[in-house]
Amino acid sequence: MSQRGDETIATRFAVNILHPALGAEVRGVDMRAPLTAAAFGELHDLWMRHLVLVFPGQHMTDGEHVTFTRHFGEPEIFHQQIIRSQRVPEIFRVSNVDDDGNLMPPEHPTVQQVSLAQLWHTDSSYRTIPCTGALLHGVEVSRTGGETQFTNMYLVYEALPDSLRRQVEGRKARHNFGNLHTLRDLKPLTEAERAAMPPVWQPMVRRHPVTGRKSLYISPIYNDEVEGMSPGAAKQLIEDLTGFAAETRFVYCHRWETDDVLLWDNRCTMHAVTPHDPRERRVMHRTTIMGDAPVLAG
Ligand SMILES: [Fe+2]
Secondary structure (H helix, E strand, O other), X not given: OEEEOOEEEOOOOEEEEOOOOOOEEEEOOOOOOOOOHHHHHHHHHHHHHHOEEEEOOOOOOHHHHHHHHOOOOOEOOOOOOOOEOOOOOOOEEEEOEOOOOOEOXXXXXXXXXXXXXXXXXXXXXXXXXXXXXXXXXXXXXXOOOOOEEEEEHHHHHHHOOHHHHXXXXXXXXXXXXXXXXXXXXXXXOOHHHHHHOOOEEEEOEEEOOOOOOEEEOOOOOOEEEEOOOOHHHHHHHHHHHHXXXXXXXXXXEEOOOOOOEEEEEOOOEEEEEOOOOOOOOOEEEEEEEOOOOOOOEO
């Protein structure tokens, strides 16, 4: 059974609510095994209801990870060689260990780029059609931090103070992958990488294509402009919205165990990783579920 508020739905899976705002642990799934359409339907309902699902004990290969992801849609292939796996291109490596298993120093450009996940964001919002969600597998989890925080952007939108709400309704913000380079000393983009991801404008309030609910849609590491605002005012607005979205009442923080897999909805959540000791290995493998339509304005 899964219960949130006064609604209860029947499911074959064992479901444990992790936080009042979002997040549920789901047991009874083996990601290496085929999934029937009926079981997938129940999982999808749970995902839409809880936004972030935690599946413990998924000891699987990257190939199995990719196969399971295809239940939800085609996996994205990341446009930068330094992050995607050389062996399985659908795998995005959130890691301070290189493809050959060597720990990289904190100043390495790849580690610098991965460390930007410590700032609030939603994945691939810089694409014309951003992703739907992502599945992250804890291959080697850190013990000194490296927890993943998620915030429920439906609730954030519903609770926005009028002063902020007025500034986002009917407005667009720009999402620019190149903005990462203003935040850290990263490996410069190649011409092809730059051409692959030109900046895009997305509505700041979006409507979820499945649930129909409205949510705030920002991705602070990529947002470099807001429609009709000076650079200073735009920066201030994104900072104010981010601070509000990070209030603990909206946030579930996940402490990883090896072989946890987390599934989240990038259309109605943001996430940020807590810092960890850079000398400790942290290897997380992500697949990203390709979106199938442009963002729907709310
Ligand atoms: Fe992310």
